[in-house]
Amino acid sequence: MEKLTFVKVGGKIVEEEVTLRILLHDFAAIPGYKVLVHGGGRSATRLANRLGVESKMVDGRRITDEETLRIITMVYGGWVNKQIVAGLQASGVNALGLTGADMNLIRSDKRPVGEIDYGWVGDVKEVNAGLLVSFIRRDMVPVLAPVTHDKQGHLLNTNADTIAGKVAGALAGYFDVTLIYCFEKKGVLLDANNDNSVIARLDRSTFGQYVTQGIIQEGMIPKLDNAFEALEAGVKQVIITQASDIRRKTGTHIVL
Amino acid sequence: MEKLTFVKVGGKIVEEEVTLRILLHDFAAIPGYKVLVHGGGRSATRLANRLGVESKMVDGRRITDEETLRIITMVYGGWVNKQIVAGLQASGVNALGLTGADMNLIRSDKRPVGEIDYGWVGDVKEVNAGLLVSFIRRDMVPVLAPVTHDKQGHLLNTNADTIAGKVAGALAGYFDVTLIYCFEKKGVLLDANNDNSVIARLDRSTFGQYVTQGIIQEGMIPKLDNAFEALEAGVKQVIITQASDIRRKTGTHIVL
Numbered sequence: 001m002e003k004l005t006f007v008k009v010g011g012k013i014v015e016e017e018v019t020l021r022i023l024l025h026d027f028a029a030i031p032g033y034k035v036l037v038h039g040g041g042r043s044a045t046r047l048a049n050r051l052g053v054e055s056k057m058v059d060g061r062r063i064t065d066e067e068t069l070r071i072i073t074m075v076y077g078g079w080v081n082k083q084i085v086a087g088l089q090a091s092g093v094n095a096l097g098l099t100g101a102d103m104n105l106i107r108s109d110k111r112p113v114g115e116i117d118y119g120w121v122g123d124v125k126e127v128n129a130g131l132l133v134s135f136i137r138r139d140m141v142p143v144l145a146p147v148t149h150d151k152q153g154h155l156l157n158t159n160a161d162t163i164a165g166k167v168a169g170a171l172a173g174y175f176d177v178t179l180i181y182c183f184e185k186k187g188v189l190l191d192a193n194n195d196n197s198v199i200a201r202l203d204r205s206t207f208g209q210y211v212t213q214g215i216i217q218e219g220m221i222p223k224l225d226n227a228f229e230a231l232e233a234g235v236k237q238v239i240i241t242q243a244s245d246i247r248r249k250t251g252t253h254i255v256l
Numbered sequence: 257m258e259k260l261t262f263v264k265v266g267g268k269i270v271e272e273e274v275t276l277r278i279l280l281h282d283f284a285a286i287p288g289y290k291v292l293v294h295g296g297g298r299s300a301t302r303l304a305n306r307l308g309v310e311s312k313m314v315d316g317r318r319i320t321d322e323e324t325l326r327i328i329t330m331v332y333g334g335w336v337n338k339q340i341v342a343g344l345q346a347s348g349v350n351a352l353g354l355t356g357a358d359m360n361l362i363r364s365d366k367r368p369v370g371e372i373d374y375g376w377v378g379d380v381k382e383v384n385a386g387l388l389v390s391f392i393r394r395d396m397v398p399v400l401a402p403v404t405h406d407k408q409g410h411l412l413n414t415n416a417d418t419i420a421g422k423v424a425g426a427l428a429g430y431f432d433v434t435l436i437y438c439f440e441k442k443g444v445l446l447d448a449n450n451d452n453s454v455i456a457r458l459d460r461s462t463f464g465q466y467v468t469q470g471i472i473q474e475g476m477i478p479k480l481d482n483a484f485e486a487l488e489a490g491v492k493q494v495i496i497t498q499a500s501d502i503r504r505k506t507g508t509h510i511v512l
Contacts, residue, residue, distance in 0.1 A: 051306055051307070073338050073339075074330035074331060074335045075330060075334070076334075077334045078329050078330040078331070078333040078334020079330045079334065081333075081334075082333050082355055082357055082403065082411055085405075086405045086410065086411050087409050089360050089407055090407060090408050094359055094360065095357075096354075096359045097354075097358050101338055101341045101342040101345055101353070102338075102352045103351070103352045104345050131396070140387070147338065149341075149342045151345055153345075154342065155339070155342050
């Protein structure tokens, strides 16, 4: 099968013009088929602050009321997504910005209200990869924003790591997929205070131990859950690394 | 050639939830291939006000500084576009939201600074219809936001009426295109204060006379210029009508 590189780029990298420009330059240089998924993080919080809308987070997840959904769709689906698309087009990459609503790419269910009401937050239920595959085969490069829909007219705020894992998994039936989660650290760290304590190779049972021991914590846990799920769905390689290393593929290699 | 209906929907209709819902319902019911182009108008001004950003207009055109460009991209390219896409998907229409940056659909030049510096405003130079045509033939329905790019990494605020005329013109080589500009009035009026004074049929020379006589004024002049240009580019039929009449095709029929 033909190779496809799937890059998820997170918060801080996307927010700063210089780091984003370098990332797009490196991404543009990756040969062959590719897909980019971006978050947006604090830029939504900044706009919310300016508008006097309170940002409520629970365990790093944003409670998404009507106005917060509007902000997220504007920032992630509008400004961040289209800035990336224009930047890639300038580098000769035929980028195409998409949310999960576009061509019904990702259908989610609104998260059920339990102890916490997350509001307009979606859990991915279905990825319609067929049309995406035909776009990719025509050398288009999808740029996915972390917004999906319920197919009933509602947009839903959806975790970008989850979107990366689910869509990469859906593409694994058509391509030999390498999924790279990149962010500001060099990889998954054994010691959060030591940037050079990168775990080179992490399998599921070791991951479980590290979680029990408190070595792997917080946002890294769901990210790794998504990584393992992608491998189970047929993704060939999953790597967690820093943004400047997406071409060298150093960092942490996740294995089943 | 197969038929394609191209609808441009303007400011007030898009801004109000009820009128938008009715428009999307009517648009969804149009048989065959179709494209929707939307503006956004006052919703960008409202957000600018809340953010303390001054909206400067010259002859109904928005002066677009860096911050205004960001607001326009967020509102038109983000919230309005994705709301429409999600709404159409709920009606079973396979909508795909696009700006001119996506797959390099519309390349514009930044308007040269003359007596007025419009800032990040684009004049359309090139429409790449090929990929759009193949999407449409696969029953996707493009939803275009009034933002384009210069292919050098900059997004540009671009008039939605112009986008409608240029893209409809570019599609005229592939489809039998009907272009409908819809808004809150019943058509082009002989008397701005009489909603029933609709001109049923308007040709270019009569248009010239009406402009000279001051009967047709302001924003209607560039809209009609776009309409005539679309006809010259091969569009079969151009109609200016109210949003509730897009299926009946009443209103003003523009002819060369």
